[in-house]
Amino acid sequence: MARILITGASGLLGINLALEAMREHEVIGIDRGRLRSAPFRVMQADFSQGTETESILESARPDWLVNCAALANLEECEKHPEQAKRLNTDLPAELAAACAKRNIKFVHLSTDAVFDGTKQGAYTEEDEPNPQIVYSQTKLDGERAVQQVNPQAIIARVNFYGWSLSGQRSLGEFFVNNLSEGKRVYGFTDVVFCPMWVNHLAQTLLAMLEKDLHGLYHVVGAQPMNKYQFGVEVARKFGLRESLIEPQSVERSGLTAKRSHNLWLSVHKLSTDLGRPLPDFSTGLDGFYTQFQQGYPQKIRSYQQA
Numbered sequence: 001m002a003r004i005l006i007t008g009a010s011g012l013l014g015i016n017l018a019l020e021a022m023r024e025h026e027v028i029g030i031d032r033g034r035l036r037s038a039p040f041r042v043m044q045a046d047f048s049q050g051t052e053t054e055s056i057l058e059s060a061r062p063d064w065l066v067n068c069a070a071l072a073n074l075e076e077c078e079k080h081p082e083q084a085k086r087l088n089t090d091l092p093a094e095l096a097a098a099c100a101k102r103n104i105k106f107v108h109l110s111t112d113a114v115f116d117g118t119k120q121g122a123y124t125e126e127d128e129p130n131p132q133i134v135y136s137q138t139k140l141d142g143e144r145a146v147q148q149v150n151p152q153a154i155i156a157r158v159n160f161y162g163w164s165l166s167g168q169r170s171l172g173e174f175f176v177n178n179l180s181e182g183k184r185v186y187g188f189t190d191v192v193f194c195p196m197w198v199n200h201l202a203q204t205l206l207a208m209l210e211k212d213l214h215g216l217y218h219v220v221g222a223q224p225m226n227k228y229q230f231g232v233e234v235a236r237k238f239g240l241r242e243s244l245i246e247p248q249s250v251e252r253s254g255l256t257a258k259r260s261h262n263l264w265l266s267v268h269k270l271s272t273d274l275g276r277p278l279p280d281f282s283t284g285l286d287g288f289y290t291q292f293q294q295g296y297p298q299k300i301r302s303y304q305q306a
Protein backbone atom coordinates (compact mmCIF):
# COMPACT_ATOMS: atom_id res chain seq x y z
CA MET A 1 0.00 0.00 0.00
CA ALA A 2 1.28 3.45 -0.96
CA ARG A 3 0.33 6.90 0.25
CA ILE A 4 -0.79 8.90 -2.79
CA LEU A 5 -1.09 12.66 -2.92
CA ILE A 6 -3.43 13.87 -5.67
CA THR A 7 -3.52 17.54 -6.70
CA GLY A 8 -6.70 18.71 -8.43
CA ALA A 9 -8.70 16.19 -6.39
CA SER A 10 -11.96 17.92 -7.30
CA GLY A 11 -11.31 17.58 -11.04
CA LEU A 12 -12.64 14.94 -13.42
CA LEU A 13 -9.54 12.79 -13.15
CA GLY A 14 -8.64 13.76 -9.59
CA ILE A 15 -11.88 12.65 -7.95
CA ASN A 16 -12.17 9.41 -9.91
CA LEU A 17 -8.51 8.54 -9.39
CA ALA A 18 -8.85 9.21 -5.67
CA LEU A 19 -11.88 6.92 -5.38
CA GLU A 20 -10.23 4.21 -7.47
CA ALA A 21 -6.91 4.42 -5.58
CA MET A 22 -8.61 4.32 -2.16
CA ARG A 23 -9.43 0.66 -2.70
CA GLU A 24 -5.80 -0.31 -2.14
CA HIS A 25 -3.92 2.79 -1.09
CA GLU A 26 -4.03 5.70 1.31
CA VAL A 27 -5.20 8.81 -0.54
CA ILE A 28 -4.72 12.48 0.29
CA GLY A 29 -6.36 14.95 -2.07
CA ILE A 30 -5.42 18.59 -2.55
CA ASP A 31 -8.33 20.89 -3.23
CA ARG A 32 -9.00 24.61 -3.08
CA GLY A 33 -12.29 24.41 -1.25
CA ARG A 34 -14.74 22.58 -3.52
CA LEU A 35 -14.76 19.26 -1.70
CA ARG A 36 -16.94 18.98 1.36
CA SER A 37 -17.36 15.38 2.39
CA ALA A 38 -14.96 13.32 0.31
CA PRO A 39 -14.23 9.85 1.68
CA PHE A 40 -10.48 10.56 1.75
CA ARG A 41 -8.27 13.08 3.56
CA VAL A 42 -8.27 16.50 1.93
CA MET A 43 -5.70 19.30 2.29
CA GLN A 44 -6.42 22.76 0.97
CA ALA A 45 -4.11 24.74 -1.30
CA ASP A 46 -4.52 27.26 -4.10
CA PHE A 47 -1.73 27.04 -6.64
CA SER A 48 -2.57 30.24 -8.53
CA GLN A 49 0.36 32.16 -7.08
CA GLY A 50 3.40 30.59 -5.48
CA THR A 51 3.12 27.06 -4.17
CA GLU A 52 3.50 25.77 -0.67
CA THR A 53 5.03 22.67 -2.20
CA GLU A 54 7.57 22.03 0.51
CA SER A 55 5.16 22.38 3.42
CA ILE A 56 2.53 20.24 1.66
CA LEU A 57 5.01 17.45 1.00
CA GLU A 58 6.42 17.75 4.51
CA SER A 59 2.96 17.37 5.99
CA ALA A 60 1.56 14.70 3.62
CA ARG A 61 4.77 12.65 3.17
CA PRO A 62 3.46 10.75 0.14
CA ASP A 63 5.14 7.89 -1.70
CA TRP A 64 3.55 8.98 -4.98
CA LEU A 65 2.23 12.33 -6.21
CA VAL A 66 -0.17 12.51 -9.17
CA ASN A 67 -0.56 16.05 -10.46
CA CYS A 68 -4.11 16.42 -11.78
CA ALA A 69 -4.29 20.19 -11.15
CA ALA A 70 -4.33 22.23 -14.34
CA LEU A 71 -6.05 24.95 -16.28
CA ALA A 72 -7.64 22.42 -18.61
CA ASN A 73 -10.30 24.56 -20.28
CA LEU A 74 -8.91 25.44 -23.71
CA GLU A 75 -10.88 28.67 -24.12
CA GLU A 76 -9.89 29.86 -20.60
CA CYS A 77 -6.23 29.27 -21.47
CA GLU A 78 -6.56 31.54 -24.53
CA LYS A 79 -8.11 34.22 -22.30
CA HIS A 80 -5.63 33.84 -19.42
CA PRO A 81 -2.26 32.72 -20.82
CA GLU A 82 -0.34 33.73 -17.68
CA GLN A 83 -2.58 31.57 -15.50
CA ALA A 84 -2.24 28.73 -18.02
CA LYS A 85 1.55 28.97 -17.81
CA ARG A 86 1.44 29.07 -14.03
CA LEU A 87 -0.72 25.95 -13.67
CA ASN A 88 0.31 23.93 -16.72
CA THR A 89 4.04 24.65 -16.85
CA ASP A 90 5.43 26.20 -13.66
CA LEU A 91 3.42 24.21 -11.12
CA PRO A 92 4.30 20.77 -12.53
CA ALA A 93 7.96 21.80 -12.73
CA GLU A 94 7.97 22.86 -9.05
CA LEU A 95 6.18 19.71 -7.93
CA ALA A 96 8.42 17.46 -10.04
CA ALA A 97 11.58 19.06 -8.63
CA ALA A 98 10.36 18.79 -5.05
CA CYS A 99 9.43 15.12 -5.61
CA ALA A 100 12.83 14.34 -7.15
CA LYS A 101 14.51 15.79 -4.05
CA ARG A 102 12.42 13.64 -1.73
CA ASN A 103 12.37 10.48 -3.81
CA ILE A 104 8.60 10.68 -4.33
CA LYS A 105 7.39 9.08 -7.56
CA PHE A 106 5.78 11.80 -9.66
CA VAL A 107 3.09 11.54 -12.35
CA HIS A 108 2.31 14.46 -14.61
CA LEU A 109 -0.78 14.57 -16.81
CA SER A 110 -0.34 16.00 -20.25
CA THR A 111 -2.52 16.01 -23.34
CA ASP A 112 -2.99 14.43 -26.74
CA ALA A 113 -3.45 18.00 -28.02
CA VAL A 114 0.32 18.64 -28.09
CA PHE A 115 0.07 17.38 -31.69
CA ASP A 116 -1.18 19.52 -34.57
CA GLY A 117 -3.23 16.66 -35.97
CA THR A 118 -1.80 16.71 -39.49
CA LYS A 119 -0.29 13.21 -39.39
CA GLN A 120 -2.00 10.38 -41.27
CA GLY A 121 -2.30 7.53 -38.76
CA ALA A 122 -1.32 7.21 -35.11
CA TYR A 123 1.13 9.45 -33.27
CA THR A 124 3.84 7.71 -31.26
CA GLU A 125 5.88 9.11 -28.38
CA GLU A 126 8.69 9.67 -30.93
CA ASP A 127 6.63 12.09 -33.03
CA GLU A 128 7.42 15.77 -32.76
CA PRO A 129 4.66 17.79 -31.04
CA ASN A 130 3.53 21.04 -32.62
CA PRO A 131 1.13 22.80 -30.24
CA GLN A 132 -1.35 25.17 -31.85
CA ILE A 133 -2.91 26.91 -28.85
CA VAL A 134 -2.00 28.28 -25.43
CA TYR A 135 -3.30 25.20 -23.61
CA SER A 136 -1.25 22.70 -25.57
CA GLN A 137 1.87 24.90 -25.64
CA THR A 138 1.80 25.32 -21.86
CA LYS A 139 1.19 21.56 -21.41
CA LEU A 140 4.12 20.70 -23.67
CA ASP A 141 6.32 23.19 -21.82
CA GLY A 142 5.18 21.45 -18.62
CA GLU A 143 6.20 18.05 -19.99
CA ARG A 144 9.65 19.34 -20.89
CA ALA A 145 10.18 21.10 -17.59
CA VAL A 146 9.15 17.96 -15.67
CA GLN A 147 11.42 15.75 -17.77
CA GLN A 148 14.34 18.06 -17.13
CA VAL A 149 14.09 18.24 -13.35
CA ASN A 150 12.78 14.73 -12.73
CA PRO A 151 13.75 12.10 -15.33
CA GLN A 152 12.12 9.39 -13.19
CA ALA A 153 8.69 11.01 -13.56
CA ILE A 154 5.85 9.48 -15.55
CA ILE A 155 4.42 11.88 -18.13
CA ALA A 156 1.07 10.66 -19.42
CA ARG A 157 -0.65 12.17 -22.46
CA VAL A 158 -4.30 11.45 -21.92
CA ASN A 159 -7.86 11.89 -23.16
CA PHE A 160 -10.72 10.58 -21.07
CA TYR A 161 -14.39 10.83 -20.14
CA GLY A 162 -16.36 9.98 -17.03
CA TRP A 163 -18.56 11.45 -14.32
CA SER A 164 -17.43 14.70 -12.75
CA LEU A 165 -18.29 16.79 -9.69
CA SER A 166 -20.00 19.45 -11.80
CA GLY A 167 -21.73 16.86 -13.97
CA GLN A 168 -20.57 18.84 -17.01
CA ARG A 169 -16.86 18.32 -17.40
CA SER A 170 -16.57 15.45 -19.86
CA LEU A 171 -17.74 14.81 -23.41
CA GLY A 172 -19.56 11.71 -22.19
CA GLU A 173 -21.58 13.83 -19.77
CA PHE A 174 -22.24 16.39 -22.52
CA PHE A 175 -23.94 13.80 -24.71
CA VAL A 176 -25.85 12.12 -21.86
CA ASN A 177 -27.08 15.44 -20.40
CA ASN A 178 -28.24 16.96 -23.67
CA LEU A 179 -29.71 13.87 -25.28
CA SER A 180 -31.56 13.01 -22.05
CA GLU A 181 -33.26 16.41 -22.30
CA GLY A 182 -34.10 15.85 -25.97
CA LYS A 183 -31.72 18.61 -27.07
CA ARG A 184 -30.02 18.62 -30.47
CA VAL A 185 -26.22 18.70 -30.36
CA TYR A 186 -23.35 18.76 -32.82
CA GLY A 187 -20.90 15.87 -33.07
CA PHE A 188 -17.63 16.72 -34.81
CA THR A 189 -16.84 14.31 -37.63
CA ASP A 190 -13.38 15.76 -38.26
CA VAL A 191 -11.83 15.39 -34.80
CA VAL A 192 -10.43 11.91 -34.22
CA PHE A 193 -9.45 11.02 -30.66
CA CYS A 194 -9.00 7.98 -28.42
CA PRO A 195 -11.38 8.34 -25.48
CA MET A 196 -10.63 6.34 -22.34
CA TRP A 197 -13.04 5.82 -19.46
CA VAL A 198 -11.58 7.76 -16.53
CA ASN A 199 -11.62 4.71 -14.25
CA HIS A 200 -9.56 2.77 -16.79
CA LEU A 201 -7.17 5.72 -16.87
CA ALA A 202 -6.96 5.70 -13.07
CA GLN A 203 -6.31 1.94 -13.00
CA THR A 204 -3.69 2.25 -15.73
CA LEU A 205 -1.84 5.08 -13.95
CA LEU A 206 -1.77 3.02 -10.76
CA ALA A 207 -0.44 0.00 -12.68
CA MET A 208 2.28 2.20 -14.21
CA LEU A 209 3.28 3.40 -10.74
CA GLU A 210 3.28 -0.12 -9.36
CA LYS A 211 5.48 -1.25 -12.25
CA ASP A 212 7.83 1.67 -11.64
CA LEU A 213 7.62 2.91 -15.24
CA HIS A 214 9.05 6.28 -16.06
CA GLY A 215 9.19 8.62 -19.03
CA LEU A 216 6.68 9.71 -21.64
CA TYR A 217 3.63 7.55 -22.43
CA HIS A 218 0.46 7.86 -24.44
CA VAL A 219 -2.28 6.75 -22.04
CA VAL A 220 -5.46 6.92 -24.10
CA GLY A 221 -8.10 4.49 -25.31
CA ALA A 222 -6.95 1.85 -27.77
CA GLN A 223 -9.69 2.66 -30.31
CA PRO A 224 -9.64 5.86 -32.39
CA MET A 225 -12.97 7.40 -33.39
CA ASN A 226 -14.35 10.80 -34.24
CA LYS A 227 -16.39 12.80 -31.76
CA TYR A 228 -19.62 12.22 -33.65
CA GLN A 229 -19.06 8.46 -33.48
CA PHE A 230 -18.35 8.73 -29.77
CA GLY A 231 -21.67 10.55 -29.28
CA VAL A 232 -23.50 7.85 -31.22
CA GLU A 233 -21.87 5.11 -29.10
CA VAL A 234 -22.91 6.90 -25.92
CA ALA A 235 -26.46 7.43 -27.20
CA ARG A 236 -26.83 3.73 -28.09
CA LYS A 237 -25.47 2.56 -24.74
CA PHE A 238 -27.80 4.84 -22.78
CA GLY A 239 -30.83 4.19 -25.00
CA LEU A 240 -30.94 7.85 -26.12
CA ARG A 241 -31.83 9.24 -29.56
CA GLU A 242 -28.71 9.28 -31.71
CA SER A 243 -30.65 11.23 -34.39
CA LEU A 244 -30.36 14.27 -32.10
CA ILE A 245 -26.62 14.34 -32.84
CA GLU A 246 -25.93 16.33 -35.95
CA PRO A 247 -22.66 15.55 -37.73
CA GLN A 248 -20.66 18.73 -38.18
CA SER A 249 -17.18 20.05 -38.86
CA VAL A 250 -15.30 21.51 -35.88
CA GLU A 251 -14.31 24.37 -38.18
CA ARG A 252 -17.92 25.59 -38.01
CA SER A 253 -18.18 25.25 -34.22
CA GLY A 254 -17.27 28.83 -33.26
CA LEU A 255 -14.83 27.52 -30.61
CA THR A 256 -12.07 30.07 -30.11
CA ALA A 257 -9.24 27.61 -29.40
CA LYS A 258 -8.24 25.67 -32.52
CA ARG A 259 -8.78 21.90 -32.35
CA SER A 260 -6.43 19.37 -33.99
CA HIS A 261 -8.15 17.05 -36.45
CA ASN A 262 -6.25 13.85 -35.75
CA LEU A 263 -5.48 12.95 -32.14
CA TRP A 264 -5.06 9.23 -32.70
CA LEU A 265 -2.27 8.24 -30.33
CA SER A 266 -0.56 4.86 -30.39
CA VAL A 267 -0.58 2.99 -27.06
CA HIS A 268 1.90 0.38 -28.28
CA LYS A 269 4.71 1.53 -25.97
CA LEU A 270 2.47 1.45 -22.90
CA SER A 271 0.86 -1.93 -23.60
CA THR A 272 4.30 -3.42 -24.30
CA ASP A 273 5.75 -2.06 -21.05
CA LEU A 274 2.70 -3.07 -19.02
CA GLY A 275 2.76 -6.50 -20.66
CA ARG A 276 -0.93 -6.43 -21.53
CA PRO A 277 -3.35 -4.73 -23.90
CA LEU A 278 -5.19 -1.64 -22.70
CA PRO A 279 -8.90 -2.05 -21.91
CA ASP A 280 -11.11 -1.74 -24.96
CA PHE A 281 -13.58 1.05 -25.63
CA SER A 282 -16.75 -0.98 -25.17
CA THR A 283 -15.67 -2.20 -21.72
CA GLY A 284 -15.09 1.40 -20.70
CA LEU A 285 -18.45 2.53 -22.04
CA ASP A 286 -20.12 -0.35 -20.17
CA GLY A 287 -18.42 0.87 -16.98
CA PHE A 288 -19.55 4.45 -17.58
CA TYR A 289 -23.14 3.23 -18.06
CA THR A 290 -23.07 0.89 -15.05
CA GLN A 291 -21.93 3.80 -12.87
CA PHE A 292 -24.91 5.79 -14.16
CA GLN A 293 -27.32 2.99 -13.28
CA GLN A 294 -25.81 2.69 -9.81
CA GLY A 295 -26.12 6.40 -8.96
CA TYR A 296 -22.38 7.12 -9.11
CA PRO A 297 -22.85 10.61 -10.68
CA GLN A 298 -25.05 11.68 -7.75
CA LYS A 299 -22.65 10.12 -5.27
CA ILE A 300 -19.63 12.09 -6.44
CA ARG A 301 -21.63 15.31 -6.79
CA SER A 302 -22.56 14.96 -3.12
CA TYR A 303 -18.88 15.45 -2.22
CA GLN A 304 -19.12 19.04 -3.43
CA GLN A 305 -19.70 22.16 -1.32
CA ALA A 306 -23.29 23.32 -1.59
Ligand SMILES: NC(=O)c1ccc[n+]([C@@H]2O[C@H](COP(=O)([O-])OP(=O)(O)OC[C@H]3O[C@@H](n4cnc5c(N)ncnc54)[C@H](OP(=O)(O)O)[C@@H]3O)[C@@H](O)[C@H]2O)c1
Pocket residue numbers: 007008009010011012013014031032033034045046047048067068069070071072073087109110111112113139158159160161169
Ligand atom coordinates in the same frame (compact mmCIF):
# COMPACT_ATOMS: atom_id res chain seq x y z
N1 LIG B 1 -10.36 15.78 -19.60
C1 LIG B 1 -9.62 15.32 -20.61
O1 LIG B 1 -10.09 14.56 -21.48
C2 LIG B 1 -8.17 15.71 -20.72
C3 LIG B 1 -7.58 15.60 -21.97
C4 LIG B 1 -6.22 15.86 -22.08
C5 LIG B 1 -5.48 16.19 -20.96
N2 LIG B 1 -6.10 16.32 -19.75
C6 LIG B 1 -5.26 16.66 -18.59
O2 LIG B 1 -5.59 15.80 -17.50
C7 LIG B 1 -5.45 16.51 -16.27
C8 LIG B 1 -6.75 16.44 -15.48
O3 LIG B 1 -7.77 17.02 -16.27
P1 LIG B 1 -9.27 17.14 -15.77
O4 LIG B 1 -10.14 16.98 -16.97
O5 LIG B 1 -9.48 16.26 -14.59
O6 LIG B 1 -9.30 18.68 -15.36
P2 LIG B 1 -10.38 19.45 -14.48
O7 LIG B 1 -11.61 18.63 -14.30
O8 LIG B 1 -10.51 20.82 -15.08
O9 LIG B 1 -9.66 19.56 -13.08
C9 LIG B 1 -8.61 20.47 -12.86
C10 LIG B 1 -8.30 20.47 -11.39
O10 LIG B 1 -7.29 21.47 -11.15
C11 LIG B 1 -7.70 22.24 -10.03
N3 LIG B 1 -7.18 23.58 -10.07
C12 LIG B 1 -7.36 24.51 -11.04
N4 LIG B 1 -6.77 25.66 -10.68
C13 LIG B 1 -6.23 25.45 -9.45
C14 LIG B 1 -5.50 26.26 -8.55
N5 LIG B 1 -5.24 27.53 -8.83
N6 LIG B 1 -5.10 25.73 -7.37
C15 LIG B 1 -5.39 24.45 -7.06
N7 LIG B 1 -6.07 23.62 -7.88
C16 LIG B 1 -6.48 24.12 -9.05
C17 LIG B 1 -9.21 22.29 -10.17
O11 LIG B 1 -9.79 22.72 -8.94
P3 LIG B 1 -11.23 23.42 -8.91
O12 LIG B 1 -12.20 22.28 -8.92
O13 LIG B 1 -11.21 24.16 -7.63
O14 LIG B 1 -11.34 24.29 -10.12
C18 LIG B 1 -9.50 20.84 -10.50
O15 LIG B 1 -9.48 20.05 -9.35
C19 LIG B 1 -5.03 17.93 -16.65
O16 LIG B 1 -3.63 18.01 -16.59
C20 LIG B 1 -5.48 18.07 -18.09
O17 LIG B 1 -4.71 19.01 -18.79
C21 LIG B 1 -7.43 16.11 -19.61
